[in-house]
Amino acid sequence: DAKTTQPPSMDCAEGRAANLPCNHSTISGNEYVYWYRQIHSQGPQYIIHGLKNNETNEMASLIITEDRKSSTLILPHATLRDTAVYYCIVGGSNYKLTFGKGTLLTVNP
Amino acid sequence: ETGVTQTPRHLVMGMTNKKSLKCEQHLGHNAMYWYKQSAKKPLELMFVYNFKEQTENNSVPSRFSPECPNSSHLFLHLHTLQPEDSALYLCASSQLGRGTRVADTQYFGPGTRLTVL
Numbered sequence: 001d002a003k004t005t006q007p008p009s010m011d012c013a014e015g016r017a018a019n020l021p022c023n024h025s026t027i028s029g030n031e032y033v034y035w036y037r038q039i040h041s042q043g044p045q046y047i048i049h050g051l052k053n054n055e056t057n058e059m060a061s062l063i064i065t066e067d068r069k070s071s072t073l074i075l076p077h078a079t080l081r082d083t084a085v086y087y088c089i090v091g092g093s094n095y096k097l098t099f100g101k102g103t104l105l106t107v108n109p
Numbered sequence: 110e111t112g113v114t115q116t117p118r119h120l121v122m123g124m125t126n127k128k129s130l131k132c133e134q135h136l137g138h139n140a141m142y143w144y145k146q147s148a149k150k151p152l153e154l155m156f157v158y159n160f161k162e163q164t165e166n167n168s169v170p171s172r173f174s175p176e177c178p179n180s181s182h183l184f185l186h187l188h189t190l191q192p193e194d195s196a197l198y199l200c201a202s203s204q205l206g207r208g209t210r211v212a213d214t215q216y217f218g219p220g221t222r223l224t225v226l
Contacts, residue, residue: 034214043111043199043217044152096165097215099152 004088009104012082018075020103022088025069032091033064035073037084038102044087047073078107112136113218115200121224122190130185130221132200141183142215143175144199152199158183159205190225197222 005023012018035047055062061074087102112135143155157165158177174186201215
């Protein structure tokens, strides 16, 4: 599976949009982009995934560039409860999810 | 609530003990997973069960023994563990198409925090 690169940490003000970037320049045509998050000492939580088109659900939006080499997860109105480690994962050739170190998003009051 | 439960939530055991971790999923999924998360390290996939058959063993030491009696239950039997095995053990489940290996959405349980003394 393709590797991903994420900033180790980001800060966001409560109520503002949080934009979390991810680079996946080696992604292949059949690989999806997945986003999960993990609140401290809890199990990871699925957020959203996409292949080519932008996606939106009740939690977030996923913007994938046209060349698919990068993506951005958008939390439109961040709350304190959104403080977590956010993982960008690329997969598709098998059922494995390979977690990296992710981005620690801290939402400040 | 993700539909995946794990018991116990916390476990302290000695190196000579035998214990088991239990995972149950209420989502009707056909695949289940064990992950290990050590302090300050990424999640590591340990085992995968697909339609009750073990399809992945990521070079896990034999002191960890998984069991999947049906598609809803998954166990991890522990014996003669080492202190470095202390970690958060996470169970997940997903729905896979038979004969396909397309990546899917995994739903995780809350984990069992294991401490080996």
